[in-house]
Amino acid sequence: MSTAPSPAPSSRAGSGPAARTLADADTPFAVVDVHRARRNIARLRERADRLGVALRPHVKTAKSPDAALLHDGSPGPVTVSTLAEAEAFADAGHSDLTYAVGIEPHKLPRVIALARRGVTLRLLLDSTEQATFVAAAAREAGIALPTQIEIDCDGHRGGLEPDASGLTGIGRILHDAGCLDGVLTHAGESYFCRTAEEQREAARNERDAAVTAAGRLRAAGLPVATVSVGSTPTAHAADDLTGITELRAGNYVFFDLVMAGLGVCDLADLALSVVVTVIGHRPEYGWIVTDGGWMAMSRDRGTAVQAQDQGYGLVTDLSGALIPDLVMTAASQEHGTLTARNGAVLPELPIGTRLRVLPNHACATAAQHHGYHVIDGSRGTTAAPAVEAYWPRVTGW
Amino acid sequence: MSTAPSPAPSSRAGSGPAARTLADADTPFAVVDVHRARRNIARLRERADRLGVALRPHVKTAKSPDAALLHDGSPGPVTVSTLAEAEAFADAGHSDLTYAVGIEPHKLPRVIALARRGVTLRLLLDSTEQATFVAAAAREAGIALPTQIEIDCDGHRGGLEPDASGLTGIGRILHDAGCLDGVLTHAGESYFCRTAEEQREAARNERDAAVTAAGRLRAAGLPVATVSVGSTPTAHAADDLTGITELRAGNYVFFDLVMAGLGVCDLADLALSVVVTVIGHRPEYGWIVTDGGWMAMSRDRGTAVQAQDQGYGLVTDLSGALIPDLVMTAASQEHGTLTARNGAVLPELPIGTRLRVLPNHACATAAQHHGYHVIDGSRGTTAAPAVEAYWPRVTGW
Missing domain, CATH: 2.40.37.20 (D-serine dehydratase-like domain)
Structure with missing residues (x-):
């Protein structure tokens, strides 16, 4: 018995090598229609351009550097949901990543290792406790760890409310360590909106939460570079993203029955x-x-x-x-x-x-x-x- | 772009190599308490011995040759849910496998390749159509493909009802090609039994369905070697398995909250x-x-x-x-x-x-x-x- 992880005994992907058609590979297996994916990407890219924001795809859906390349043909800024994604996309040439899950201390060695490779890996947090250990780790490593403060716009998951009293204190801790990058919010409740108007309202609310939080930080003298919002429903519903710098979404590359139902x-x-x-x-x-x-x-x-x-x-x-x-x-x-x-x-x-x-x-x-x-x-x-x-x-x- | 499947860019299992304790590996990751697994296995082994049937673990839960070895210390008979499992367990030295999902023609080349390696891979089917192509494939390959007829005991999934008119005809087609091994049933509805008595009743019903079908085949002059039943709830509830040759179950190695709730x-x-x-x-x-x-x-x-x-x-x-x-x-x-x-x-x-x-x-x-x-x-x-x-x-x- 060994303690070292080793490859699974078999990791067939429902396929023999070199399947010529969908009639060849052994079932079940997953299929992507690249024509539809390209069309879906073009649609959101055009929206982001029109709204004047950058598009930072969330690669948690496809988890495929090949699929991410459909955006621009070269490795661009992406959002990741795991450090395994961060490392794999860094290996594939992506140098600007946002890790959109709250950071905890045990993961910092891998974060710092990526930073030392020259990868910009933006972290996320929503507490003084986290800001303190990120700032200490950055100082100890002698590098900046660009960090975003998570803002809660709809009671869905993590984050500080935009008017939370602790916001500027966290911003200050990060800024003093050279780590404050900005704010990030995600309208998780938008997956449960029933009408297009509800989705537009969720997009406005998501924007307002991020802009309000960024404004409070700036009013406290803290520079905010990134003001990031996104979910696939709100990304497609937003009519005005004034004050926002970037849009994140992931599901839109493939879409699914939930999105069709919405x-x-x-x-x-x-x-x-x-x-x-x-x-x-x-x-x-x-x-x-x-x-x-x-x-x-x-x-x-x-x-x-x-x-x-x-x-x-x-x-x-x-x-x-x-x-x-x-x-x-x-x-x-x-x-x-x-x-x-x-x-x-x-x-x-x-x-x-x-x-x-x-x-x-x-x-x-x-x-x-x-x-x-x-x-x-x-x-x-x-x-x-x-x-x-x-x-x-x-x-x- | 290549059409050949290649390893994923990263396949970390939530772990750096050689984690010393559960405090070391990066979260999330899965843990198995081998002491509990051994105790769970001993419990069902003792039951099977007492009931006078062989135990054929279903490896679809753990999917781990290491975990399967907890049964006897050497590779024994197992049930598999995929051909990838069949191939991996054959590689690990298991030579008696039951593939408990209905066979379709496209999968036969991998089945025959396993048979040619000397592995006994028992197939499952419930239609004349399937029996006909299995018999033809066995004749063409010049080997026996031992096959079980799936019996439906509770309207849960696939299978012929024990009194189905087509049963003996299917048995005859298989027998004439040297492929008839027996019958198999699975009390899928037992996962929804609410009392111990309902579980015992499900176990009796599962046994009766298999024994009835085997009896009908034998009455038609068709030899039946294997009479296989099993689900984790019925395996733990059965009080009399007269006429049954083997018990299949998988979940019992780990158990879970559903089983605790039952x-x-x-x-x-x-x-x-x-x-x-x-x-x-x-x-x-x-x-x-x-x-x-x-x-x-x-x-x-x-x-x-x-x-x-x-x-x-x-x-x-x-x-x-x-x-x-x-x-x-x-x-x-x-x-x-x-x-x-x-x-x-x-x-x-x-x-x-x-x-x-x-x-x-x-x-x-x-x-x-x-x-x-x-x-x-x-x-x-x-x-x-x-x-x-x-x-x-x-x-x-």
Whole structure:
């Protein structure tokens, strides 16, 4: 028995090497339509340009340097959710990263190691306690650790409220150590907005929280460079980002059924799907059984709280054409159950038939896979789309 | 861009190499208490011996050859849920495997490759269509592909009902190709039994379904070697397995909050947990925020349908001592929210404090990690248990 982590005995990504088409690789496996991803990116890029803010993609959804390159063709500023992502994107040439999860002391050695490589890794915190140990670590290491103060705009997760009494004190501790970079907020509640107007209101509220906090710091004589906001719904709803310097979002590259349910995108924008194979039929129950269970889709049931519950996902044929009213309604570890709804007739799909399932939540479904088989939907519809590339994912922490 | 899958840019398992104690590795990461796992295995082994059946562990939960070795110290018969598991366990010396997911034609080349290595890989199916292509593949390859017919005992998933008219015809097709091995059923509905008596009844029903189907095949002159039943709840509830040759179960090695809620085990039996670190406080909401979100715990909320909903998990200190009434009640990708229930006071846990979270569903939580930091609870309670080993997991398909 060894204490050193070693590679898993097998890490197949549902694929033999060099799958030519989606009919080749062993199911289940994840697919990305690069044409849709490019279109989704262009849409948000155009919005950010119009609103006069920088776009800092959150790579936590795709976790793929290849996917991030779709933005500009070269490694740009990104947001990361783990230090493993930070290290992998630094390895891929990205030099401006924001680690958007509150920092704790044990992670500082890896943070400092990245800083010493010349990578700008912006940290996040919301307490005097954290500011104190970040400032001490920066002084001890003799380097700046650019840090943002997390602002809570909607009671969703971490952060200080914009009018919190402790804000300027934290800003001062960071500034005195050369570490104050700015403020960051995330409208987590926007995922539960039901109308476009609610989303616009969430975007205004997110902006106001960040601008108010930045204003208080500046009024105290503390320079604020970065004023960062973002969530995929608010990024697509914002009508005025005056005072904001950058927009973060992640899900928009792939989109998913939750985003479609919020009206942020159409089903035709969903760039991520999972290829599964029919392995059985239970006509007495009205079921088609597939080899894609929750291990392939995740347990995420994000649409369960929306007006239209989409089960574990909607179903298309292998070409990507939606099969109306066919829904993945149940999952065990390696089995998916498809049923017809709205009185539709269950289609006849023999054993061995390949289908694609559009997920509730792209971040969670993508995380079940080691990588993506990449197709290009702009090449026209074919029964078995050609695989253009395989993109590995960053995993672990 | 290459079409060949390559290793992910980073696959850290939440760990630097050679963590000495649970205080060392970077959080979040998965921990297995080998003492509890051994005790859980001994309990089911003793039951199987008493009931006069072989035990064929389902390795889909731990997906670790190291964990499987806890059974007998040498590679024994196992059940697998993916061909990646089959290949990895064959590599680790296991030569008798049951692949307990319905077979489809595309997977046969890997099945035949395993058979040609001398591995007995038992297949599963429930249709004439599947029996026909398996028989044809066996004849073409000139080898036997031992195959079990899936029997449905409770309307949970796949399988033929024990009295289905097609059963003997399928048996005949398999037998004529030298491929008939037996029958297999799984009481999937037992996870929803509310009392011990309901679980015993589910176990009797599971046994009766398998024995009835085997009897029908034998009455038609078809030899049946294997009569296989199992689920963790029924395996622990069965009082008489007359006519059954083997018991399958997987979850019992680790157990989890769902099994504790069913009364199949105690909280003190749970062998899997996830180490997380406190990264923030929201006293105004009564929240402690950690760096363990759904990426570390999975989205599984199995206890939501039980009498006591345990949120995303119960919380212990790093030594494993339960912190009464502290529950992980919310999760985003890399954030967990802990709250107190039953009027308990929220404990004071400074930023950097390490905790362990006991999961709803061990299979789903383990799947979020590349491996396990292994501790041995029999060595007594210490604030930071020593890491005895690192066990990698099989991933992918």
